[in-house]
Amino acid sequence: MSPAKKRARSYDSARIRTAVLAQFALVREAVAGLTEEQLSAPTRLGDWTVRELAAHFTMTVGAVARGLEMPEPQKRELPLLDWPFGTVTESAAIADGTRELAASAGPEELFARTTARIEEALAEASDTRLVPTLPQALGSARAGETPTGAMTLADFLVTRTVELVVHTDDLNDALPGLDVPYDRQALAACTRLLADALAVKAPGASTEVRIPPFAVVQCVEGPRHTRGTPPNVVETDPLTWIRLATGRVEWRAALDDAKVSASGERADLSKLLPLMS
Structure with missing residues (x-):
């Protein structure tokens, strides 16, 4: 899309x-x-x-x-x-x-x-x-x-x-x-725009990306979940998300430093980031 x-x-x-x-x-x-x-x-x-x-x-x-x-x-x-x-x-x-x-x-x-x-x-x-x-x-x-x-x-x-x-x-x-x-x-507007950009780059509803307290988006092609906890979840804080989205921090480094939690087979966003640089 x-x-x-x-x-x-x-x-x-x-x-x-x-x-x-x-x-x-x-x-x-x-x-x-x-x-x-x-x-x-x-x-x-x-x-x-x-x-x-x-x-x-x-x-x-x-x-x-x-x-x-x-x-x-x-x-x-x-x-x-x-x-x-x-x-x-x-x-x-x-x-x-x-x-x-x-x-x-x-x-x-x-x-x-x-x-x-x-x-x-x-x-x-x-x-x-x-x-x-x-x-x-x-x-x-x-x-x-x-x-x-x-x-x-x-x-x-x-x-x-x-x-x-x-x-x-x-x-x-x-x-x-x-x-x-x-x-x-x-900070909220920046977080939300970059989160929405991810949903544009990888349209779908198999993965939920949570960036509390400002944004939640669904993305990545695959089975859509309709109730309960999504099978694929990524969660991080606003500044870590912004750094990932703009190439200031790499996905693997953020995971290793426990700045990002990612669960599920479609929760690896490394090939989608950065969004802008």
């Missing part, structure tokens, strides 16, 4: 807007206290330092404002459930744009500028307003490139919760002890 044929779950748009701004503010506060040595620290994202990662936060949120400043596309082309599978095609351009942005200004200036810009952009914008999304989050040097997708503002903001939560985890991994918190609504 293609993403376009599976209807995305509903999200409370007001809460998603608040969650995006809240998570961005939490990261901004944490980055403001970093030393030059910390900003130069490596991350698990290839050759990115914390400085580049900080710039990427402003890029991914700033993409909302840039999208609203561009002419409205004529039609919606990118359903929400398609989004997780399309990010890899833009990874090289996004990496280049991130490096350019990081070299253009310090984190404090980038976060201040982006905060003002996104708050102003969202103040009058309708949830149904279409925005170009790809190339997503690119710097001003690429602002004129032709977008390859468009979605409603409400849906695009849900994708921003994924970007923010995933990269907050990257930041915490790079700087142990920093412990940037996660806005609960942002």
